[in-house]
Amino acid sequence: MASEHIEQKLALLPDLPGSYQMKDLNGKIIYVGKAKNLKNRVRSYFKSEHSGKTAQLVENIADFDFIVTSSEKESLLLEITLIQKYQPYYNIRLKRGTGYPYIKITHERDPKIELVSEVKPDNGQYFGPYPNVYAAQETLHFLQKVYPLRRCNGYQGRPCLYANMGQCLGPCYHEVPTAEYDAQIHKIQRFLDGDTKTVKKTLNTKMMAAAEKLEFERAADLRDQLKFIEATVEKQKIISKDGTPRDLFNFYLDKGWLSVQVFFIRQARLMKREKRTFAIVDTAEEELTSFILQFYNRKNAILPKEILVPKGVDTKMIAEVLHVAVRTPQRGEKRELMDLAAKNAQIVLAEKFRLMEMNESKTNGAMQEIADALNIPTIHRIEAFDHSHTQGEEMVSAMVVFEDGIPNKSLYRKYKIKTLDHADERAATMEVIRRRYTRVLKEHSDLPDLILMDGGEIQLNAAREVIEDELGLAVPVAAMVKNDHHKTADLLREEGEPHVHLDAKSQGFFLLQRIQDEVHRFAITFHRNLRSKHSLASKLDEINGVGPKTRQKLLTTFGSINKIANASIAELRAVGVTEKVAQAIKISLTALKDADS
Template identity: 35%
Template sequence: MTREEIKQILPTLPEAPGCYKYLGDEGQVIYVGKAKNLRRRVSSYFHSDTTSSKTRLLVRQIRAIEYIVVETEFDALILENNLIKEHQPRYNVLLKDDKTYPEIIVRNEPFPRVQVLRRAPRDGSLRFGPYPSVQMAHATLAMIQDIYPLRTCALDLSEHKIREGKYRECLQYHIKKCKAPCIGGQEHSDYEANIREIISLLKGNLRDVIELYREEMMRLAEELRFEEAQIYKERLEQLEQYEVRHTVAPQHIHQVDVFSYERDGNSFYVNYLHISQGMITKADTLEYRVQLDESDTELFATAIIELRRRFGSRAREVILSQAIDWPLPEVTTITVPQRGDKRKLLELSERNVRQYKVDKYKQAERLNPEQRMMQTLGELRQALGLERLPMHIECFDNSNIQGSSAVAACIVFKQAKPSKKDYRKYRIRSVEGADDYASMREVAMRRYSRLQSEGAPLPDLIIADGGKGQMNALKSVLEELGLEIPVAGMVKDDRHRSTELLYGTPPEVIPIKHQSPSFRLLELIQSEVHRFAISFHRDLRSKAQLSSRLDYIKGIGPKTKERLLSSFGSVHRLLEATSQEIASVVGTSKAALIYTALHHPQSEGEDE
């Protein structure tokens, strides 16, 4: 089906909520979407004013459209989630997550074990979680094991085997971590009572268990059963300490989900916290790789559905950083708090999602710097339309003050890192006064005629620290030498901050996001070439000033000046030096002449 044929059928689509599927050449599903109004949503893809290049590419590949009408908007949300998982279309958001999350399992067996597992058995065992990290799961299990004596062995503790005396107690019994039900040391009813309390704890009913222990402790104490009361007192203290450490909100905030998000280019991060009796019992952050120009609210709704499904949440209230116009299944209250305890919970979630994003960047740079480098250079290559990755970049900058001590600098970046051994400094020879364009021509000719004659590697990209004039000067030199090397220009504002990248013939502004890795690389290159050129110019100017001051001192010849220049390097350092420090270089008598002339110039007649 051609695009024109598809356009003809668009008016026949129903104006109802549902999901649509775009099919490619071979009938494969290439995109799945949800809509409150199928006709309006699908038609929007085929408008001529669509600006996204990815959307235009998708539309060119659509050969057929299928759709499913549903009753409500949140039915569409759920259906989209299922269809994406089933078909995994290439243009939908990609969930950058293949983890199997750990759960706490209460085994379906006599005297049940409580374990942390990533893949729970399908045998009727009770499952709690999933937990976002194995550390959190084990910490919860450790708290339970500190309170309750539980078996950890894999023995078959069926009633007849215990009665036959097939087993012997193990170390866990002797260190009082288990009451040895394997040898009849603990009644089944007593063990099951502990399991019921553990299940209540894992469901988040911490306050209920605390109140139960307090009542039981008081009852036993009144009956003068102090040893048994002491057991409940110890359990009560442990649970109260756990509650204090993990409480982040008032206890009346119970069974609430908190969601916030951050978007960074094509990455979309969503953080999730589940609050039970004021404590965080579940937490996670998802990362989506955005394929098309989906809105933030659509992506946010998709992520909320996924996280609630993954963690089995049935919370009736959700706290969000931004309102969404998609209804959420089983949710009766959506809160976007502006102040108070719920606002503090939202800020906690926002801190977590920001930290997750920062950690991802740090890990990417530390664990796979080469991949990070290739991604940055690939982004720059795509922006400029280069034939190959700019693995070798050179950048030029001129420096002079009213035409004096005119110099230029060339810096080299290889694989997106400074290659300082390849940096070069140039004194401008053929240009009188301040003429940046002529200076750029001279330096470029000297640089690339030499590389050409030596057969040395040429750069993949040349950057001029300036606008169109400098770019044209570079291009004219390359044309004379018969070299085809891409030339770009970096432009700064009045505050000397990088603002634009110019490229092409004639040069035009290339849109690159200022926070993108490729733009940060360009800023680094520009600041580095400016630093290198300025430091070279400063050194030359300082040496020239020093030389001129020494020219007026009688008895100080060229060799002495050369030794002073070599030792001190600048007028400022020589002025700060003591007579003894100068004497260590040129001797006592000459040092006295120099020190007096520099600090009392009129006595030497310098103004005459």
């Protein structure tokens, strides 16, 4: 049942296209959608029955906003922009980078061909991405041998090694005509577009001619190049009659989960595939459209010549946004590929469901074992705390969160102890627990079902004093008691009571050890990083010639100790220090960084 506030806002929704943003109790955007008709679409969330992830979303909606656009296309573009800006929990979200390399021909007087990991607005020609990094490297090496451009650093008055080997056009010793570069680049383009037949024919002709001239070494080299093409470029079965670079998307939907398959077709071959699974809120077709647009809106993405999508997806809309041909195959080899992608998507989703069932059985069973041992009805969320310090100094604390037996790293928290300059486990525990759950209450966030302290009676009593006496909360607290090997062995619920034992071979025991190891790791890592920063900062004071004023100038100019350590001698001199002091700063900070790493 929608609240009165939401009911009032629903009545004001216009019959226009736009984007809507669902918010939780804290005003955080948890879902972004688009609509041809905002009034009908947004009202459907509150006036219809839902299940799965959509039902979870609706339960958490406390408010919503909307932005009217002039067309559905604009609403789609706005939706993708807002998803990538706010990363809402209930939307499909993709990382910005592809992580795949590209083959690039540089835009300069004497161009080079190289392998890069990022597409830049530098007017260079980019080919890819190539999901198989090794294949991309081998393809580059082949092109450098067969269609050389520049491999040296430029004019040096004599041929470079590669020029002597026939793998550089020779700007190192003479001016290469632009037309010669253009001819090579055209051949490279044809090769990367799948025209390997022409390359093989040319190489075979050259090989036969070399053999007739008794140039057997040259013939053997050309033979090896032919074998390379067969072993690398042509090792996959041809699946298309043309070399058009195209990407194919298809999906399978079941139980509110969407399984997506992406086929990369390059050089008339299936080069690689990507697979993703998501729990979704909207229809499969709408979610796939969002996925495709985010897929190509990533940092290193290059559009193919053609995109293939299944029936029901708005090809016209995607084509208008991406400015590339988008089609739905009806028959032939492309249709067969589309069916193959759907079949793979179904297999992946079935496998995920099996794994989910197995993991759910293990993790839920482990959580219930811990709950039963502590006489708690049920546990879904555990928050665990640990401290770290160096001989009582630089004390810090950390919190990890496990939900249904799985760590939720987005909810982890770090704490610098503010009220202590020495080791005091009780005071540190009280400060961190007070800070954590005062904020939870203030923000109306969810409380855990169990709080675990990595320690013994001191930490347990301190945490309970804050939770029960100061804040008046009824959240169970227990301590993870360690054995002589610093491993969790038992649980302690009340001082003076016997330890709560778990079967050492049970899932509950293993989960408890995972929680203890994780919170200890997180606290130690935080402390080491902090100590490293402090060590670098204090090191400045030990350098002769660096006083308080110089130190402040350095920090103001560079912003951090790491940037000071990475600065050049000239950059350090620009702050006003002498050559000798600049060298001392460089040597001292670099040595300390190397020691810390």
